[in-house]
Amino acid sequence: MVVALPENEAQILAILAVCRQFQVPIVPRGAGTGLSGGATPIAGGLVLSTARLNKIIRLDAYARYAVVQPGVRNLAVSDAAAQYGLFYAPDPSSQLACTIGGNVAENSGGVHCLKYGLTHPNVLGVRLITMEGEILELGGTAPDAPGLDLLSLVIGSEGLLGILTEVTLKLLPMAQTAQVIVASFERIEDAGRAVENIIAHGIIPAGLEMMDQTSVRMVEPFARAGYDTEAAAILLCESDGNANEVIDEVARVSQILTQAGARHLRISYSEEERQKLWSGRKNAFPAAGRISPDYYCVDGTIPRKHLAKMLTAIEAMSVRYGLACANVFHAGDGNLHPLILFDANQANAFDTAEKMGAEILALCVELGGTITGEHGVGIEKLNSMCVQFSAEELSVFEGVKCAFDPARLLNPEKAIPTLHRCAEYGRMHVTRGKSRFPELPRF
Amino acid sequence: MVVALPENEAQILAILAVCRQFQVPIVPRGAGTGLSGGATPIAGGLVLSTARLNKIIRLDAYARYAVVQPGVRNLAVSDAAAQYGLFYAPDPSSQLACTIGGNVAENSGGVHCLKYGLTHPNVLGVRLITMEGEILELGGTAPDAPGLDLLSLVIGSEGLLGILTEVTLKLLPMAQTAQVIVASFERIEDAGRAVENIIAHGIIPAGLEMMDQTSVRMVEPFARAGYDTEAAAILLCESDGNANEVIDEVARVSQILTQAGARHLRISYSEEERQKLWSGRKNAFPAAGRISPDYYCVDGTIPRKHLAKMLTAIEAMSVRYGLACANVFHAGDGNLHPLILFDANQANAFDTAEKMGAEILALCVELGGTITGEHGVGIEKLNSMCVQFSAEELSVFEGVKCAFDPARLLNPEKAIPTLHRCAEYGRMHVTRGKSRFPELPRF
Numbered sequence: 073m074v075v076a077l078p079e080n081e082a083q084i085l086a087i088l089a090v091c092r093q094f095q096v097p098i099v100p101r102g103a104g105t106g107l108s109g110g111a112t113p114i115a116g117g118l119v120l121s122t123a124r125l126n127k128i129i130r131l132d133a134y135a136r137y138a139v140v141q142p143g144v145r146n147l148a149v150s151d152a153a154a155q156y157g158l159f160y161a162p163d164p165s166s167q168l169a170c171t172i173g174g175n176v177a178e179n180s181g182g183v184h185c186l187k188y189g190l191t192h193p194n195v196l197g198v199r200l201i202t203m204e205g206e207i208l209e210l211g212g213t214a215p216d217a218p219g220l221d222l223l224s225l226v227i228g229s230e231g232l233l234g235i236l237t238e239v240t241l242k243l244l245p246m247a248q249t250a251q252v253i254v255a256s257f258e259r260i261e262d263a264g265r266a267v268e269n270i271i272a273h274g275i276i277p278a279g280l281e282m283m284d285q286t287s288v289r290m291v292e293p294f295a296r297a298g299y300d301t302e303a304a305a306i307l308l309c310e311s312d313g314n315a316n317e318v319i320d321e322v323a324r325v326s327q328i329l330t331q332a333g334a335r336h337l338r339i340s341y342s343e344e345e346r347q348k349l350w351s352g353r354k355n356a357f358p359a360a361g362r363i364s365p366d367y368y369c370v371d372g373t374i375p376r377k378h379l380a381k382m383l384t385a386i387e388a389m390s391v392r393y394g395l396a397c398a399n400v401f402h403a404g405d406g407n408l409h410p411l412i413l414f415d416a417n418q419a420n421a422f423d424t425a426e427k428m429g430a431e432i433l434a435l436c437v438e439l440g441g442t443i444t445g446e447h448g449v450g451i452e453k454l455n456s457m458c459v460q461f462s463a464e465e466l467s468v469f470e471g472v473k474c475a476f477d478p479a480r481l482l483n484p485e486k487a488i489p490t491l492h493r494c495a496e497y498g499r500m501h502v503t504r505g506k507s508r509f510p511e512l513p514r515f
Numbered sequence: 516m517v518v519a520l521p522e523n524e525a526q527i528l529a530i531l532a533v534c535r536q537f538q539v540p541i542v543p544r545g546a547g548t549g550l551s552g553g554a555t556p557i558a559g560g561l562v563l564s565t566a567r568l569n570k571i572i573r574l575d576a577y578a579r580y581a582v583v584q585p586g587v588r589n590l591a592v593s594d595a596a597a598q599y600g601l602f603y604a605p606d607p608s609s610q611l612a613c614t615i616g617g618n619v620a621e622n623s624g625g626v627h628c629l630k631y632g633l634t635h636p637n638v639l640g641v642r643l644i645t646m647e648g649e650i651l652e653l654g655g656t657a658p659d660a661p662g663l664d665l666l667s668l669v670i671g672s673e674g675l676l677g678i679l680t681e682v683t684l685k686l687l688p689m690a691q692t693a694q695v696i697v698a699s700f701e702r703i704e705d706a707g708r709a710v711e712n713i714i715a716h717g718i719i720p721a722g723l724e725m726m727d728q729t730s731v732r733m734v735e736p737f738a739r740a741g742y743d744t745e746a747a748a749i750l751l752c753e754s755d756g757n758a759n760e761v762i763d764e765v766a767r768v769s770q771i772l773t774q775a776g777a778r779h780l781r782i783s784y785s786e787e788e789r790q791k792l793w794s795g796r797k798n799a800f801p802a803a804g805r806i807s808p809d810y811y812c813v814d815g816t817i818p819r820k821h822l823a824k825m826l827t828a829i830e831a832m833s834v835r836y837g838l839a840c841a842n843v844f845h846a847g848d849g850n851l852h853p854l855i856l857f858d859a860n861q862a863n864a865f866d867t868a869e870k871m872g873a874e875i876l877a878l879c880v881e882l883g884g885t886i887t888g889e890h891g892v893g894i895e896k897l898n899s900m901c902v903q904f905s906a907e908e909l910s911v912f913e914g915v916k917c918a919f920d921p922a923r924l925l926n927p928e929k930a931i932p933t934l935h936r937c938a939e940y941g942r943m944h945v946t947r948g949k950s951r952f953p954e955l956p957r958f
Contacts, residue, residue, distance in 0.1 A: 134715055135818070179659055190659055192667075193636065206907035214816040215848045216622055216633055216671070218887045218896060219904065219931065220912050224635075224667030228659070245717030272577055274688030316759050373657040375578070405658040444661045453661060461662065464649035469663050471918025475911060488662065 075119045081201065081237050084120070088205050088235070091118055097481045098203070100231045102143065102171030106178060107369060108450030110230045110486055120235060122173050128152050129238065136243045137196055142173025142236040146180075149241060158243040161188035164446075165357065173236050179228030181446035183279040183353075186404035187312075190446065192227045194242045200226065200234035203477040208234065225472065230448050231483040233476040247312035250278060251322050251341075252349050255334040256303035260284070262333035263305040264380035267403045269328045270309065271376065275321060279310040280404030281353050284383060287398035287411070288352070291359035297352030300336060305383075307334075307403065308353055310346075356400045357411065364396070364413035366421075370429045374441035376406045385435055386410055393428040395421075407445030408436075434459060449487045457487075458494035466491060518562045524644065524680050527563070531648050531678070534561055540924045541646070543674040545586065545614035549621060550812060551893030553673045553929055563678060565616050571595050572681065579686045580639055585616025585679040589623075592684060601686040604631035607889075608797065616679050622671030624889035626722040626796075629847035630755075633889065635670045637685045643669065643677035646920040651677065668915065673891050674926035676919040690755035693721060694765050694784075695792050698777040699746035703727070705776035706748040707823035710846045712771045713752065714819065718764060722753040723847030724796050727826060730841035730854070731795070734802035740795030743779060748826075750777075750846065751796055753789075799843050800854065807839070807856035809864075813872045817884035819849045828878055829853055836871040838864075850888030851879075877902060892930045900930075901937035909934060 073096070078084045091098050100120045101111040113119050122143035131138040133156035138149055146167040149160040163182035164170055174180070176198065181190045188194065197211030211223035226233055257263040263282055270277065283291075283306050288299045299306055307329065311321040326337055340346035360367040374382055383399060390397050398411045412428055414421040433443045433456050443449075443456040457466070469488045474480070489497075516539070521527045534541050543563050544554040556562050565586035574581040576599035581592055589610040592603040606625035607613055617623070619641065624633045631637065640654030654666035669676055700706040706725055713720065726734075726749050731742045742749055750772065754764040769780055783789035803810040817825055826842060833840050841854045855871055857864040876886045876899050886892075886899040900909070912931045917923070932940075 134711075135820070136715070179664075181659070185658075192664075202907075202911075206911070208905075208908050208911060210908075212883070212885060214818075214885045214888070215628075215850070216624070216816070216887070216889060217885055218892045218900060219908075220675075220915055221622075221635075221667045221671055222908075222911060222915070224664045225915070228664050232663075268577075272579070314763070316763055320757070320759055373659070375657075377578070407658070440655070442655060442657045442660055444659070445657070446659060449661045457661060462651075464645075465651050465662075465665075468645075468649070468651065468665060468918060472663055472665070472668070472915050475914025475918055 073116050073118060075121055077121045077124045079124045084201055084235055084237065085205055087118070087120060088201065088203060091481060092203065092205070092479065095479070095481065097484050099483055100173070100177070100235055102174035102177075103145070103169045105166040105170045106174060106450065107371065107447040108444070108452040110177065110448050110450035110483070111174070112451060114484065122171060125237070133158060133243070137240055138243055139238055139240050140172050142171060142176070142239060144172050146170050146172060146175055153243050154246070157246050159246050160194065160241055161185070161244055162191050162194055165354065172239050172241065176227055176236060176239055177229065177231050178446070178448040181402070181407070183281060183402065186280055186402065187276050187278045188244065192224065195223070195227055195239060196242055197240040198223060198226055198236055199238040200236045202234045203479060203482045211240065228448075230450065230487040232473055232487055233482070247278070248314045249318055250310055250312035250346060251318055251339060252279070252308055252310040252346050253322060253325060253329065254299065254338045254349050255307045255309070255329045256300035256336040257305050257307070257333060258303065258335055259333065260305045260383050261380040263307055264377070266307060266329050266332035266334065267379060268376050269332055270325055271404065273324065273328060275325060277309050277321070277325065277404060278312040279308065280402070281308045282306070282379070282401040282403035283353060283356060284399040286396065287356050287400050290363055290398050291352050291356050294359045294362055295352040295355045297349055298338065299352050303335070308350065353400070356398070360398065360411050360413060365415045365417065366413070368412040368414065368425045368429055370410045370412065370432050371407070371445050371447040372433050372436035372441060372443055373405065373407045373445040374436050374439045376403070378439045379403060379406065382408060382435065382439065386432060389428055389431060393424055395425060395428055402445065405445070406441065430456065451486060454489045454493065455497045457489045458497050463491055463494070466494065516559050516561060518564055520564045520567045522567045527644055527678055527680065528648055530561070530563060531644065531646060534924060535646065535648070535922065538922070538924065540927050542926055543616070543620070543678055545617035545620075546588070546612045548609040548613045549617060549893065550814065550890040551887070551895040553620065553891050553893035553926070554617070555894060557927065565614060568680070576601060576686070581684045581686055583615050583682055583684060585614060585619070585682060587615050589613050589615060589618055596686050597689070600689050602689050603637065603684055604628070604687050605634050605637055608800065615682050615684065619670055619679060619682055620672065620674050621889070621891040624845070624850070626724060626845065629723055629845065630719050630721045631687065635667065638666070638670055638682060639685050640683040641666060641669055641679055642681040643679045645677045646922060646925045654683070671891075673893065673930040675916055675930055676925065690721070691757045692761055693753055693755035693789060694761055694782060695722070695751055695753040695789050696765060696768060696772065697742065697781045697792050698750045698752070698772045699743035699779040700748050700750070700776060701746065701778055702776065703748045703826050704823040706750055707820070709750060709772050709775035709777065710822060711819050712775055713768060714847065716767065716771060718768060720752050720764070720768065720847060721755040722751065723845070724751045725749070725822070725844040725846035726796060726799060727842040729839065730799050730843050733806055733841050734795050734799050737802045737805055738795045738798045740792055741781065742795050746778070751793065796843070799841070803841065803854050803856060808858045808860065809856070811855040811857065811868045811872055813853045813855065813875050814850070814888050814890040815876050815879035815884060815886055816848070816850045816888040817879050817882045819846070821882045821884075822846060822849065825851060825878065825882065829875060832871055832874060836867055838868060838871060845888065848888070849884065873899065894929060897930075897932045897936065898940045900932045901940050906934055906937070909937065
C-alpha cells in the first residue's frame with residue numbers, strides 16, 4: 073500500500089503510531105537481497121525501508137566496535153574499518169549490497185563464518201523500537217547481560233520483533249596473511265571424510281567449501297580459476313592468521329587432505345593467486361546462468377558426516393525429478409546449497425523444482441540437520457517449519473512473538489507458521505519424546 | 516515444603532503435573548553453589564533437585580560433543596573427555612561441585628571464558644520440559660536454527676523457563692601446551708593499560724586476571740605462589756595452543772606488559788610451575804578467611820578501560836564504609852569481583868557490606884557496564900535490575916517468561932523484578948532515549 077523511508081527514530085515512532093492506529097501491518101526492508109522472502113511486501117501493508125538509515129554513527133578502533141544504522145551495507149563497515157587494520161567478519165556473498173539490519177534479521181553467514189561465527193557472535197548490542205513504540209536497548213560491550221537474553225532472541229528474528237535503529241558490531245583485527253588450498257577428489261566420500269578429519273583434528277579453517285563436479289564444470293569456463301573439471305568434488309580450505317600460524321595450519325591441512333585421498337593440491341602463494349582461486353567459488357551462483365535460465369538455491373544444513381550421503385541422494389532425486397543440480401557447500405558446518413537448475417518457461421518446471429527442494433530439506437531434517445543454514449525461513453520455509461518443530465515448540469515461538477508484538481503487525485505471515493497452516497500442510501509431527509539427536513538412547 | 520529428586524523425565528512430568536494442580540511453585544536446584552540466590556527455596560514451594568539426574572548419556576569424541584543430564588558436575592565432563600584429548604571449556608571456580616544444569620541456568624563463566632566463551636557458545640542444544648509439561652528440543656549440532664533463538668533465551672534464564680533434562684555440550688581439543696605470565700605493576704593504571712593494550716593488539720589470552728595488593732597480601736602467605744606483595748596490582752596472563760603459537764604469543768604479551776610499565780615478569784616453564792603460579796589466584800576467595808570472618812563477593816562488569824578508575828573508587832568507598840575490600844578481576848572482560856571483608860557479628864556490618872556492594876554495582880552501570888558478570892541476578896540483584904533496565908524492557912522480560920510459564924510457577928521472585936518492586940525501590944529510571952553507550956551522540 074505504501075513505502076516509508078524514515079530518516080530517524082522520531083519518524084519511525086510516528087510511522088508505528090499511525091500503523092497501530094489503523095492496524096496496518098509493517099514489513100521492514102533492507103536491500104531486499106534476502107533469499108527466503110522475508111522482506112516481501114504484503115497487500116494492504118506498509119514497507120518500512122531502511123534506505124535512509126545509512127550512517128555509520130561511530131567507529132571506536134581501540135575498543136573495536138562500530139555503531140551503525142540498520143541501512144548501512146555490510147561491506148561498508150569493513151571498508152570504514154580497514155584503515156585501522158580491522159574488519160567486520162560475517163561476509164555473505166551479497167555483502168556488496170545487503171544491509172546490517174538484514175544481516176541481523178537473518179543471522180546471516182558467509183564463507184568466513186566457520187571461523188568467525190555468524191552474525192550473532194559479531195553483534196554486541198542493538199537498539200530497537202517495538203511495534204508498541206517501546207525503545208529497547210539490548211546487549212552492550214560487556215560479555216554477558218543480566219535478565220533474559222533478548223539480544224540473541226532478536227538476532228535472526230526476521231523482522232518479527234521490532235525495528236532496529238542502531239546496531240553495535242564487533243570489529244576484528246585483519247589477519248596478517250592468508251592462504252587457500254584447492255584439493256581435488258576422485259570420490260565424494262573422500263572429500264566428505266577430508267572435511268570431517270580437518271574438523272576432528274581441532275582445526276577451524278577460515279573457510280572450508282566444497283563444490284561438486286556439476287558446479288565446477290559450470291563455473292570453470294567462466295572464472296578460469298584452475299579447478300579440476302574431472303574431480304568428483306573439490307575442497308577450498310583457507311587458513312588465516314600470522315605467518316607462522318598459517319604455515320603450520322596449511323601443512324597440517326595438506327597432510328589431512330592427502331591422507332583422505334586428495335589427488336591434487338594447489339596452494340596459493342600470493343594474495344593475487346588466493347583471490348584467483350576463490351573466484352570460481354564466488355562466481356558459482358552467477359555461473360548457473362551459463363547453462364540454465366533459472367535456478368532455485370536450496371539452503372539446508374546436515375551433520376558434516378552425512379555430506380556424501382546427501383550428495384548421493386540428491387543425484388538420485390535429479391534423475392527422479394528430471395532436473396540437474398549443482399552443489400556448493402559450506403562444508404565446514406554442513407550448510408548445503410544445492411542449485412536446482414530449471415527453465416521456468418517449461419510447464420510445471422517451477423513447481424517441480426520447489427518439490428525437489430522440499431524433499432531435500434525433509435532429508436536434511438531426517439539426517440539430524442535443519443531446514444535452513446543461513447537464508448532464514450521467511451515465506452519460503454514456512455511449511456518446512458511444520459516438519460522441523462512440534463506444535464508445542466511453535467506455540468512457544470508464537471508466545472514470545474506476542475510478548476513483543478501482541479497485535480501481530482510486524483511482518484505477519486513470515487517465519488512462524490500458524491498451527492492451522494501446519495494442519496493443512498498435513499505434515500504435523502507429534503514429536504513428544506522424539507530426539508533431535510537420532511542416535512541417542514531415549515529415557 | 517518438599518524436595519523432589521527425580522530420576523527421569525517421567526517423574527519430572529509427574530511432579531510438574533502435581534504442582535500445576537495444586538499451584539505449588541518449583542525451585543530447580545543443582546549443587547546449590549550459585550552466588551546470587553537463584554536456587555534458594557521458597558516457603559510453600561517444592562525444590563526440584565537434579566542430584567539423581569547425574570549421567571553422561573553419550574560422548575561422541577569424533578563429532579566432539581557430549582550429552583549429559585543436568586545434574587552432572589562441570590568437572591566430570593572434562594574428566595570423561597580427557598581420554599580423547601578433549602575438554603569442556605567453561606571453568607567456574609566451583610567446577611568441582613557445580614552442575615551443568617546450574618551452568619546453563621546462569622550462563623556461567625570462568626577464567627578461561629575470555630578465550631573459549633561463557634557457557635552460551637559451548638552449549639549446542641538442550642531438551643527441557645516447561646511448567647505446562649511441554650517437551651522442547653532447542654538447538655542441535657547445526658550452527659544455526661530456524662525460528663526464534665529459544666536456545667539462547669534458555670541459557671542464562673536462571674530456572675525461569677523450564678526444567679532441563681538433557682544438555683548437549685561442545686567439547687574442544689585440549690591445548691598442546693600452556694604458559695602463564697605473572698606481571699607486577701607499581702601503579703594500578705599501568706596494569707589497566709596493559710590489559711587494554713593486550714586486547715587492542717588482537718590477542719585473546721586463554722586467561723587474563725588481575726589481583727590488587729590487598730588480595731595478593733591475603734593469599735600469598737597461604738598459597739606461596741610467589742606473588743609480589745609490594746605490587747599495586749598483578750596480572751596473570753595465560754597463553755595456550757600449540758608450541759609455536761604459545762612461544763609467539765608469550766613473546767608479544769611480555770613486550771606489551773613491559774611497555775605498559777610492568778616491573779617484573781615471571782613466566783612458567785613447566786606444567787608444575789604453571790599450576791603453582793595459578794594457585795594464588797585460585798585460592799584468593801578462600802584466603803579471605805585468613806583475615807576476615809566473612810566476605811561478600813560482588814559481581815559486576817565494566818568496560819576494560821575503566822578498571823583503574825573503578826579500583827580507585829572502591830578504595831574511596833572502603834574508607835567511607837569502613838570495610839576493607841580485596842579485588843580480583845577477570846580483567847580481560849572487565850568482570851570484577853570485589854570481596855568486601857566484614858564481620859557479621861558486628862552490628863550492621865552485613866547491611867553496610869550490602870550497601871557498599873550496591874554502590875559498586877550502581878557505579879558499574881554508570882560507567883557503561885552491567886550489574887552481573889557471571890553470577891546471575893537470582894535474589895541478590897533484583898533491585899539492581901530496576902537500575903539497569905527500563906519499565907519497557909522489564910515488561911518484555913515478563914512477557915517472554917509468560918510465553919513459557921503463564922502460571923509463573925517456576926522459580927518465582929527470582930531474576931526479574933516486578934514493576935511494583937521497582938517502584939518501591941524508588942530507583943526506576945525512565946530510559947527512553949538514554950543510551951547504554953554513554954559517549955555516543957543521540958538522534
